[in-house]
Amino acid sequence: MTLHATRGAALLSWVNSLHVADPVEAVLQLQDCSIFIKIIDRIHGTEEGQQILKQPVSERLDFVCSFLQKNRKHPSSPECLV
Numbered sequence: 001m002t003l004h005a006t007r008g009a010a011l012l013s014w015v016n017s018l019h020v021a022d023p024v025e026a027v028l029q030l031q032d033c034s035i036f037i038k039i040i041d042r043i044h045g046t047e048e049g050q051q052i053l054k055q056p057v058s059e060r061l062d063f064v065c066s067f068l069q070k071n072r073k074h075p076s077s078p079e080c081l082v
Contacts, residue, residue: 003027034060
């Protein structure tokens, strides 16, 4: 799936504005989900994600998708959430 350049730039700008990690320069740097897990930890005020970061990428993605599904305001498929 191709990400529109403007949307990609907006996502990177948003992620970098949260200051949860070193600045991200490319969307591909987000594919291991570690930044999203750090964002979730900041939202919850916990470090629950630290254990998830030790898991394989597939489990990290499941964790992020689960968070998004639990906290969504409008019904949609998991693919649309991410």
